[in-house]
Amino acid sequence: MTAASSTWTWSYLEERLELLGQGIVSNPLNLALLLVLIYVIVPVLLPKDPNGPTLLPPLSAARSHLTVPTSTSTYSYLPSKHPNTTVWTRYTPRTLAVFDGTNPPSGDANQEPTILLAINRKVFDVTKGKNFYGPGGPYGNFAGRDASRGMAKQSFDLEMLTPLDREIDTLEDLTPMEVSNMKEWEGHFTGKYGIVGELINESELATEGEEKEKAEK
Numbered sequence: 681m682t683a684a685s686s687t688w689t690w691s692y693l694e695e696r697l698e699l700l701g702q703g704i705v706s707n708p709l710n711l712a713l714l715l716v717l718i719y720v721i722v723p724v725l726l727p728k729d730p731n732g733p734t735l736l737p738p739l740s741a742a743r744s745h746l747t748v749p750t751s752t753s754t755y756s757y758l759p760s761k762h763p764n765t766t767v768w769t770r771y772t773p774r775t776l777a778v779f780d781g782t783n784p785p786s787g788d789a790n791q792e793p794t795i796l797l798a799i800n801r802k803v804f805d806v807t808k809g810k811n812f813y814g815p816g817g818p819y820g821n822f823a824g825r826d827a828s829r830g831m832a833k834q835s836f837d838l839e840m841l842t843p844l845d846r847e848i849d850t851l852e853d854l855t856p857m858e859v860s861n862m863k864e865w866e867g868h869f870t871g872k873y874g875i876v877g878e879l880i881n882e883s884e885l886a887t888e889g890e891e892k893e894k895a896e897k
Contacts (some may be wrong), residue, residue, distance in 0.1 A: 780824030805878035
């Protein structure tokens with residue numbers, strides 16, 4: 681690069697910087713944007729304090745239940761244990777009845793009992809609503825049972841429940857209004873709790889088992 685070319689380059693840069701400076705001074709918005717840019721870039725360019733907050737903790741610390749985020753920490757810590765999960769399952773009235781909020785999963789007294797109920801053959805996990813559907817709750821009669829008729833008739837009486845040794849309630853005698861009530865409750869539970877299984881008759885389960893055995897032969 682020649683001396684003349686170098687001089688021209690510096691003159692051009694000085695001119696552009698002067699124009700940029702004038703634009704920043706004359707427009708408060710440009711000045712604000714410059715300050716924001718400096719605020720973002722400077723921490724990136726400066727060396728980090730090894731004792732300062734980090735984005736990720738050591739794995740051992742993240743897994744410790746004693747690790748709690750502080751006001752200077754920016755990472756998420758791992759919980760001491762994972763929440764209980766429910767596998768999508770096909771239930772009969774008898775197997776559903778076990779999940780009435782009185783029996784801890786796998787007999788472990790340290791775990792929170794699971795509460796399920798069914799509406800229109802869909803099974804919902806309402807454990808997080810245990811104050812309503814658990815033992816002693818206002819809707820506790822429906823825990824572990826088919827609540828379809830009760831939801832349709834807006835009644836929480838025990839007579840709304842079908843005995844466990846009978847087939848699932850067909851609901852054929854419900855009025856259009858009662859069916860509408862049940863559908864509204866079904867939609868509410870689907871949005872709030874989610875579907876975790878299906879309610880079927882024991883005879884249906886037996887038939888499916890026989891068909892599966894034939895198919896495997």
